[in-house]
Amino acid sequence: DILVGITRGIVMEIANDLGFKVEEKGFDLKTLQNADEVFLTSSTREIVPVRDVNGKSFQVHKFEKTKQLIAGYKAYTQKYLERAKKEHPWR
Numbered sequence: 001d002i003l004v005g006i007t008r009g010i011v012m013e014i015a016n017d018l019g020f021k022v023e024e025k026g027f028d029l030k031t032l033q034n035a036d037e038v039f040l041t042s043s044t045r046e047i048v049p050v051r052d053v054n055g056k057s058f059q060v061h062k063f064e065k066t067k068q069l070i071a072g073y074k075a076y077t078q079k080y081l082e083r084a085k086k087e088h089p090w091r
Contacts, residue, residue: 007041007073014072020065029054037063047073 015022032038038050038058047070049060060066 005041005043007043007046010076011041011047011069011073014069014076018065018068018072037066039063039066039069046070 012022032053033056035058038053040048040050042048047066049058049063049066051058051060
């Protein structure tokens with residue numbers, strides 16, 4: 001069960017736009033530990049690479065897809081803020 005979140009939804013859209021295969025499904029700890037990259041999304045922290053899962057370490061500096069998502073999210077939020085300033089200049 002995954003909490004439906006705004007940031008998560010935006011990141012999934014960005015991933016689709018980048019041509020990443022995106023699917024929602026359950027998985028076990030072994031599958032998680034065998035992943036190439038793992039990240040969390042949060043409204044306050046945006047996209048956070050995961051360094052360790054239950055003793056399995058990930059080389060965060062090599063997270064190419066996660067880096068692409070972070071860049072895409074930053075571009076999305078920048079465009080959102082620019083549009084908001086035009087629509088509501090008093091803010």
